[in-house]
Amino acid sequence: MSRRPNTSRRLADAGSIPFISAFHPKSRPSPLLSIGLVVVAWYLFSVASEVLSLCIGGAVDAFSRHEGGVSCTSELQRALPILQKAYGDSMQKVLHVGPDACSVVSTLLKKEGTEAWGVEPYELDETDETCKSLVYKGIVRVADIKFPLPYRSNSFSLVIVSDAVDYLSPKYLNKTLPELARVAADGLIVLSGYPGQQRAKVAELSKFGRPAKLRSSSWWVRFFTQSSLEENEVAIKKFEQAASKRSYQPACQIFHLKPLH
Incomplete structure (x- = not known):
């Protein structure tokens, strides 16, 4: 067993x-x-x-x-507190040039003692009542920035440009940037996309007329020099200090230029 x-x-x-x-x-x-x-x-x-x-x-x-892609106008909304800290009283009379001008102007006007205007260089997409009111009052207007702006020299303390210069060829940039600097009393701030970062969608080509041409910082620096535009070292330093305190990292290139006098 x-x-x-x-x-x-x-x-x-x-x-x-x-x-x-x-x-x-x-x-x-x-x-x-x-x-x-x-x-x-x-x-x-x-x-x-x-x-x-x-x-x-x-x-x-x-x-x-x-x-x-990355919208430099949206990035501007994030950067406004940093710019206000860096520029102080120079942020009291501002002209914004770029898409969504109504939105940027509305944000600037919320700060007490700040005057703001806007130029929409393309089609005006906003249809809300606030935007209609700003257009009706002449605070925001649609204008082709390839031509002279309807403002006197030094009309604004600061001119801020976003999502506008990336769609201009050097031929028009040679005229547009000095023109923007002309109407600024204290400085010109330019927001531009980083190379390889942003491209216009096919649907936007009809609005902008051409795809975005994103240039490197070295390209812009050479262009500024050729156009007799000088970078504002004092403003750059103050902006970097304010950005460091708030741990702010810009998603777009931000250039600080001196006005043309």
Whole structure:
């Protein structure tokens, strides 16, 4: 007859194995061990959650940049508190040139003691009542910036340009930028996209007339020199200091230029 294995002996011997004995019904884990396991589990969960959040955030940001590019006018809205800190009283009378002029002007007008105007160089997309009111009052107007602006020299303390110069060829830039600097008493601020960062969608070509031509900072510096436009080192330093205090990293190139006198 075949012998039946003695399973009771095997189970009894299993108690001699440390890992198995830890789960033996008669054994009780130390309270410190339980607390330690909870702390380790919480730490691992926190690390995993943060890594997942960074991965998802990076993926969403990359997708957003690929799909819609970076709007320098939207970036201007983010940069306004930094500009106000850097330029101080010079932000009291501002002209914004670029798309969504109504939105930018409305934001500037919310600050007490600030006067603001806008020039929309393309089609006026805003249809809300606030924008209609600004256009009706002549605060915001549609004008082709390839031609002289309808303002006297030094009409504004600051002129801020966003999402406008990237759609101009050098032929028109040679006239437009000095013209923008002409109407500025204290300075001209230009926001431009980084190379490889932003492209106009096909639907926008009919509005802008051409795809965005994104140039490097070295290209712009050479162009400023050729156009007798000088960078404002004092404003650059103040802006960088204000940006550093607020941990602000611009998504567009921001150039600070002196006015033409």
